[in-house]
Amino acid sequence: MSDEISGRGDPLKSLQLLWGRTEAPKRGPKAKASVAELVSVAVAIADAEGLEAVSTRRVAEAVGISPMSFYTHIPGKAELLDLMMDAVSGEILKDRPVFKPADWRANLTRVATDYRDFYLAHPWVIPLATHRTVLGPNTFRSADIALSAIEGLGLTDLDMDRTLTLVLDYVHGAVRNAAREKRVKDLTGMTDEEWWYRVAPFLETVDFTPYPVLSRVGKAAGETYGAHDPKGAFAFGLERVLDGLAAFIDGKAPGKPRR
Amino acid sequence: MSDEISGRGDPLKSLQLLWGRTEAPKRGPKAKASVAELVSVAVAIADAEGLEAVSTRRVAEAVGISPMSFYTHIPGKAELLDLMMDAVSGEILKDRPVFKPADWRANLTRVATDYRDFYLAHPWVIPLATHRTVLGPNTFRSADIALSAIEGLGLTDLDMDRTLTLVLDYVHGAVRNAAREKRVKDLTGMTDEEWWYRVAPFLETVDFTPYPVLSRVGKAAGETYGAHDPKGAFAFGLERVLDGLAAFIDGKAPGKPRR
DNA sequence: GATAACTATTTACAGTGTACGGGGTTGTTG
């Protein structure tokens, strides 16, 4: 099963597990493992070895039950992935910062960097997220806090939605590369430097005249900060995004028309 | 093998295949299948049924060779994925538009929408791309054209690199959801409407008082354009990104200082 | 004709998710 994206499982079953709405069993033997335990070790495996190391067998074994006992607790792997995503989402904006409307730019920067740190800490969530958000308590909590970063600016609810979507879409796009860096290194056993070292001799035999602009710009970028500079690129992009939002927000703000 | 990301294969072998640098064999029987053929059917399978339907066995069978004969042409699945990515990259900015510096905003809009269309046409590339770009001719070609959209604006080569990175990161982040929509529908057999229909009753039993902002904004967004509106969100975000870049570019442009 | 270079194929192994059916444990009910 390589199509590992969230939102695949039975939505109702997932929801019940996410919100702890499974009523306690009246009879039967006591369970050797709990859902929380299974999710926790699955997250630990994903953090340490990547998503592909998470298998139902492996998770079951890690909590001390047999492979098939996994399915007594969680209907299938799809539901496990949903639970994993919501579980780690609890780390986003964990201290619930108090935002002041006047500092919206600082607020959004905080939100963006917090989400970025989150993705970097759990790179496996990046290919997992789909448009059908996991409707769990932690996901709701982080979204609520993030939205509160732009409360009181005179934006409509719709504008708030789109504004946060823009920032988080950008963060997601910008972070996806940095997040994979370690992963690719582990898989290939090569650092980026080693990789370039192996690749460079071949590239010198390539005729770059069909790509004049790329050739010039790529050379300049490479000489300045090596193969790539995700942190600098993120900061640059975020500033531009916030500049764009500034024009939008200042134009909407009722009290302070800009010109 | 669930860790399907690019940049995993032997880099040199991949490069040789990408640039057609495998010297023609002098002896031996004629091959029943070519690399181009294998890549082509692999792309067709991925387009039609998603990345997880692409297996070496399936691809081999589709071109009429036995499962293991695949490996006489391509060293492994990692290299196949690299080749697939570069192959489809040929569709981006295919007609090589002529960009005029004065119209940089229109140029970048064209670049952004072209990349968006590309991702929507081949959603499987989204989880595949890593920071180790596939160094193939088509990838180079599209990057060169995209960069030429912001030539002649007085930007340094580094600024051009970061500017394009910003735009493409945003496009990637914004498109990831829309691209999965069809995919999730196929996997779950549910449209988004059916999904919401199943989920809504449960959500009404959830206490939303801990998420006041989310509850209000989510309700407003849902009532206005249903579950989500990726096209509108994309347009909104792109305008803001371009506004932010406008401030940056106008500030740098030598001839026209803004204030 | 021998040999080297090349393609194609068969078999096999260690994984994966999970359907199915049976066995053991617990609390409730007659």
Added chain:
DNA sequence: CAACAACCCCGTACACTGTAAATAGTTATC
């Protein structure tokens, strides 16, 4: 008390995956 229902656990099995290893067949060169 015995019977039963509810529940947890587990062994077996199936159809997949990528690919290592060994073998057989085909072609051009010496």
